[in-house]
Amino acid sequence: MGQLAVRLRYLAGRARNLSPANLAEFTEQVKRVSKAPTPVIIADMLWCSVRYDMGFRDYAVWDIRLLKGRERATWMTHPKSFRITKMLNSAEARPLVEDKTRFYRDFADDIRREWLDLRTAGDHDVRAFLARHDTIIAKPSNGFGGGGIDRISAADITDVPAWRTDQVAKDQTLIEEVLPQHPDLAAVYPGSVNTVRLVTFLGKDGTFHVIAGVLRIGNGGVIDNFAGGGMFTMLDENGIALYPGVDKQSNVYETHPVTGVRIEGLKVPMYREAVAMTERLSRRLPQIPYMGWDIAITPDGPAVIEANHNSSVFQMKPTVSGVRTGLLARYRDATGLKL
Template sequence: MAGSLGWGNRLRYLVKRARAIDTANLRRLAGLIAASSGRPRLFITLDMLWAAVRHETAFQDYFDWDFHTLTSRERRTFITHPKSNHLALRLNAVEHRSTFANKALFNVRFAPYLGREWIDVRTANDDELSAFLARHSRVIAKVADSLGGDGIEAFTSADVSEVAAFRAARIANRQVLLEEFLTQHPEMSRLNDSSVNTLRIVTYLDDAGTVHTLARVLKMGNGGDVDNFSDGGMYTMLDADGVAHYAAFDGAGGVYTVHPRSGTSIVGFAVPQWDAVQALVEKLAREVPDIRYVGWDVAITPSGAAVIEGNYNTGVFQLKPSATGVREGLLPVYRAAIGF
């Protein structure tokens, strides 16, 4: 992709951001940073606003990646959420985004790679739903167009006494997608058994049809039904062999070298069936070639890798400098692959 992200995009983003600025969140995050760093809150607040202008840094980005400790040169190495959004809008064709934005459409399109049974309660009758629940002891209900794990809820099938009432409640809550609860690989369960702990693999498909892996992320739950960072989960980065070398961190700034629930070491953890993960992602990235920039959520089951969903406007993941000592982000990796 020739050229750059462009000042036009940046200006439009800044105008939109100024109109929708979350002052409460700005004050909250600035207060947390000021308290932990000893720096004046006003200084942190002004620097957060400057970073938003100069580096297109979201407030949560500033907090997560310790921007208050970084030099301007170091800050320029980080891919931020606004920059990632520019890439998604430029690289992913509008007419194909709905396939990824709607989980029901995604499940239809990527059926061979799901590794699980699912049902749409809007179209299934009560007998079909009853049979589905009889086949699966635990199920996951999802809002088809939700983001960040919102609306996801786990149910034990034996607790469903009235199928019609259960179906009506799911529709009322917009949880129209019902999926078999995946059994994760024992090694992944050893990290945290409350949720399926997944991988986020961010890929870019270039003009020659080569798949570039931009980021490899190990996500873990921490007692909840999901492993999402925005819902109490944590993450760390993986190397090209699927091994974690650094501590994980969560959205509140907590840092973990071992998982707080299981006591399993995160540092040194090797993802099982890594070759299967890479083979799956190669196939996924080529399935819809007009969607070139995707963050894939992949689960590891005892029988192999399975895709959970694809995010055409993927979140951004990088190491936390204060937890790892690594003060460089992944923007150089993105630029080398994409060419902006």
């Protein structure tokens, strides 16, 4: 399937699932930085979706309303990311990373945590696991986007067989120990494991590209991504935060609201080791060259949380960074696609 066919199919799917509530939310975000009336904003969103292959959330989060046409054309978008996945990643290989139990088995040396599949473990094994860990993380074995993840106190589980049956019924079948995170990252926000997202590409010639480095930080929830109320900032090649944090609603955080730690200038410990890990693991999965890796930094080194077959796109808002161009050129250079 060619790029045009993939693009048209994607646009048709988005049009069918267009939510008036989401459209209103994005319009309100745009109004924070633009005085344009609602009809003008909506018309411009629709124009950009066709002209620049841009999602409505992309338009709102990246302050596209404020940019000139030649600047808008430099931004990577989620529809274009989807095209990379469809064009270059093997659909048949998708379960290698999205089936978490399989991924955990295949990459056991790099996840650095104990885990259990409630579908196959016996009650004795579950009791022993809970006895070893005061707090656990429970998640779907095929979940994505941080959905369906809970942090559970082992002391609250009094009837193991009944609890296990309930977990399986609601498809929250994977339990794992809570990873300790490096003290430098725990100081930023201790309520979740704050992870590094590395968007990478492995070329056919064996060249490994880090397209984007991102620090994701929790904010009141047990997970650090957008869906859980978290924020992100972009990292430079040395793992240093370039800007303040931004969340899903485009709120900007110079300092973390819980800990007061300043975000711009934060240095991710063992960042080079995390990059080296993702390169090594990418070479084990050449049939999925385009990947979004979520990496935790423990006191003993980086640990893989998960690998994403279709990575989200991260770029910083121009009103925060002062930079009015996006990262599309980096994606083009890495993939060789005319996006």
